[in-house]
Amino acid sequence: MAIQSASLLVALVIFDIDGVIRDVGGSYRRALADTVEHLTEGAYRPSQSEIDALKAEGVWNNDWEASQELVFRYFEAHEVEMPAIQDTIWRDDAGRGGVAIAYDKLVAFFQARYRGTDPNHFTGYICQEPLLVDSAYFDQLTWAKMGWGFFSGATRKSADYVLKKRLGLEAPVLVAMEDAPGKPDPTGLFAAVSQLKPVDSKIPVLYVGDTVADMYTVVKARQQQGDRPWIAVGILPPHVQETEAQSQAYADGLRQAGAAIVFGNMQELTSTAIAQLI
Secondary structure (H helix, E strand, O other): OOOOOHHHOOEEEEEOOEOOOEOOOOOHHHHHHHHHHHHOOOOOOOOHHHHHHHHOOOOOOOHHHHHHHHHHHHHHHOOOOOOOOOOOEEEEEEEEOOEEEOHHHHHHHHHHHHOOOOOOOOOOHHHHOOEOOOHHHHHHHHHOOEEEEEEOOOOHHHHHHHHHHHOOOOOOOEEOHHHOOOOOOOHHHHHHHHHOOOOOOOOOEEEEEOOHHHHHHHHHHHHHOOOOOEEEEEEOOHHHOOOHHHHHHHHHHHHHOOOOEEEOOHHHOOHHHHHHHO
């Protein structure tokens, strides 16, 4: 990543990836719904609004864990016979509601849908993700003396695929799933900021995300490192913008979780808009 000397930077902007850089409504979320449907043998497939409601709790940033949680909640809420899926889900008094799940097999099923079954190439839903920004967007941040990087709950391979192969970014600062605890823990955000090597410890940091967990991450960062300005910026993911009512409700949720401002897409968060926020 080509940036000006760290001593000249006026702000740091760290981005989430899913729902911000790429539209995951037909990929991660589709794989999540597929996984829940598979583990309930077709009895339950969560809608986008049901997934949003879970995400709004602010602790289900990891879609594997979110899949598991929705399966648990389904069996807790319904008196039904267990599915016959071998070695994946079974009755267990020690589990949630008497249900236990083979988490590694859940992850394997999810990844087969999202990444595909070819171990050497992506062939799954990830190949169909529309990009929500282009590389020129990051050039204008660089020209405006703003350092930038990424902190995402996506796996490193998935994040590298979109950042390097599809966007063509060279060696971007990236903290991925394997590198830090999941959000809303701000450890990964701190790590991304550290990699940008800002000289001024008071330089403002913006974190740009599309979920309640992203906003909570900034709130926690502010609590732990209150010596610098931390600004939460919300982005509405495409799937909530079908109606004005949906958009407004989702934006309200982000603001209540700590967003200083909410934009309809990344293109609205220009260097000028960032300068006004800081």
